[in-house]
Amino acid sequence: MKNRASTGVITMLQRDPSIHSLSPLLLFFLLLLLIVLNPTRKQKQRRFLQVRATKEDVKEGTENYWSRKWGFRANQDLTTSTGITIRGLLQMLDVALDAGDPRPMIRLGHGDPSLFPCFRTSQIAEDAIVEAVRSAKFNHYPPFVGMLPARRAVAEYLSLDLPYKLSPDDVFLTLGCTQAIEIALSVLACPGANILLPRPGFPLYEARAAFNHLEIRHYDLLPEKGWEVDIDSIENLADENTVAMVIINPGNPCGNVFTYQHLRKVSETAKKLGILVISDEVYGHLTFGNNPFVPMGVFGSIVPVLTLGSISKRWIVPGWRLGWLVTSDPNGMLKRTQIVDCIKVCLNISSDPATFVQGALPQILGKTQEDFFKKIASILRQTSEICFEKIKEIDCITCPQRPEGSMFVMVKLNVSLLEDINDDIDFCYKLAKEESVIVLPGIAVGMKNWLRITFAVEPSSLEDAMGRIRSFCQRHKKRQ
Numbered sequence: 001m002k003n004r005a006s007t008g009v010i011t012m013l014q015r016d017p018s019i020h021s022l023s024p025l026l027l028f029f030l031l032l033l034l035i036v037l038n039p040t041r042k043q044k045q046r047r048f049l050q051v052r053a054t055k056e057d058v059k060e061g062t063e064n065y066w067s068r069k070w071g072f073r074a075n076q077d078l079t080t081s082t083g084i085t086i087r088g089l090l091q092m093l094d095v096a097l098d099a100g101d102p103r104p105m106i107r108l109g110h111g112d113p114s115l116f117p118c119f120r121t122s123q124i125a126e127d128a129i130v131e132a133v134r135s136a137k138f139n140h141y142p143p144f145v146g147m148l149p150a151r152r153a154v155a156e157y158l159s160l161d162l163p164y165k166l167s168p169d170d171v172f173l174t175l176g177c178t179q180a181i182e183i184a185l186s187v188l189a190c191p192g193a194n195i196l197l198p199r200p201g202f203p204l205y206e207a208r209a210a211f212n213h214l215e216i217r218h219y220d221l222l223p224e225k226g227w228e229v230d231i232d233s234i235e236n237l238a239d240e241n242t243v244a245m246v247i248i249n250p251g252n253p254c255g256n257v258f259t260y261q262h263l264r265k266v267s268e269t270a271k272k273l274g275i276l277v278i279s280d281e282v283y284g285h286l287t288f289g290n291n292p293f294v295p296m297g298v299f300g301s302i303v304p305v306l307t308l309g310s311i312s313k314r315w316i317v318p319g320w321r322l323g324w325l326v327t328s329d330p331n332g333m334l335k336r337t338q339i340v341d342c343i344k345v346c347l348n349i350s351s352d353p354a355t356f357v358q359g360a361l362p363q364i365l366g367k368t369q370e371d372f373f374k375k376i377a378s379i380l381r382q383t384s385e386i387c388f389e390k391i392k393e394i395d396c397i398t399c400p401q402r403p404e405g406s407m408f409v410m411v412k413l414n415v416s417l418l419e420d421i422n423d424d425i426d427f428c429y430k431l432a433k434e435e436s437v438i439v440l441p442g443i444a445v446g447m448k449n450w451l452r453i454t455f456a457v458e459p460s461s462l463e464d465a466m467g468r469i470r471s472f473c474q475r476h477k478k479r480q
């Protein structure tokens with residue numbers, strides 16, 4: 001790097017023809033002068049620092065040294081874009097808990113049933129991991145898109161429910177469904193683009209979209225229609241800069257399962273608008289009501305679909321961090337529009353799921369017995385039923401729709417029936433403090449004065465928790 005003085009001398013040397021007549025000795029001295037004038041990098045850095053700090057400041061150990069202006073600062077985009085998060089609110093509720101309460105604390109705030117013995121994963125999945133580790137075949141770095149046998153296993157697993165066959169090239173392995181969301185939104189975040197997200201929804205989408213400067217437009221899920229997508233509003237919200245709409249099926253936080261006919265309407269609407277559908281199917285197959293699970297990829301020939309999923313929920317191993325992003329797109333639209341290339345670039349600069357979990361995946365997806373899935377569905381049916389029936393016994397909360405899938409139910413809170421509760425956050429805070437029960441304030445998923453309750457807990461704990469919620473509501477009931 002040349003400094004200004006040296007650049008000036010060089011320009012002068014180039015421009016002035018008389019300079020050519022100078023003796024070689026004079027030129028040698030001029031060059032020497034240039035070298036002396038040109039400061040080293042260290043000198044430049046020191047000068048730079050001196051502009052920021054006085055000599056007194058840089059004396060190590062003095063108070064000024066630590067309070068002076070430094071050359072680094074935090075990325076404010078991170079703090080401003082994440083907004084209200086589920087983890088943030090749950091941490092706040094943890095603080096409210098009364099350490100002196102002798103009763104066990106019961107968490108109905110997040111969907112991780114792996115802590116309960118009745119939700120232990122299948123023996124086949126555990127053995128597959130142990131074998132993969134012991135084989136010593138999976139200690140290397142994996143390819144950035146995922147190992148071929150594992151991608152083939154996902155393609156075969158998902159193709160069972162599709163009218164066409166996925167290829168391993170359609171599958172990209174990710175660190176849980178979380179990273180699949182990150183990749184999908186990063187790929188679509190062109191300047192000026194906007195995305196349609198469900199309300200209520202899963203706040204990671206909002207946080208990631210905001211972080212990527214992708215404008216968010218919310219469409220409503222309609223409680224009076226079993227939490228179906230408000231299709232009419234989609235057409236009004238979208239414009240020429242809309243790139244995609246997100247659906248979560250089976251639903252978090254509503255516990256709904258979209259019908260085949262409804263998904264078809266969604267696909268036709270997206271086709272009309274020229275947008276793709278991101279279908280979050282992390283709760284895929286976790287259904288226990290009337291509607292069977294239909295993957296959005298079934299409509300992949302109508303509209304291109306990015307299917308996101310993982311083994312976190314169906315196999316109840318969220319800590320194994322194995323997910324996927326799949327292009328369910330038999331017409332090859334996502335290849336033609338270079339979305340696929342962009343996914344690969346994004347994965348190339350991201351971390352990968354552990355190789356031994358990828359090594360175990362073909363066994364996990366291909367060999368898990370139907371009995372295991374039936375047992376889990378039956379416990380969820382039982383606990384969702386307990387939850388739904390107990391809610392009916394509590395005046396200030398109502399449930400518009402019996403849950404039929406996933407692990408959650410949304411209930412409406414009527415604060416006007418309560419004496420000293422301001423809103424959903426206040427309700428959850430006081431409930432945690434007085435009853436050692438944690439539920440999620442609806443504001444975390446975009447619905448103020450609603451609550452999200454997970455029923456994926458041990459049935460006896462759920463009965464206990466619902467009893468405590470009931471006595472809490474009775475205690476705080478407004479006296480006439």
Ligand SMILES: Cc1ncc(COP(=O)(O)O)c(C=O)c1O
Nearest residue numbers: 176177178202252282310312318
């Ligand atoms: C709707 C939804 N999508 C994605 C995720 C993240 O899934 P994973 O744990 O596989 O990263 C969750 C986790 O709770 C979720 O509820």
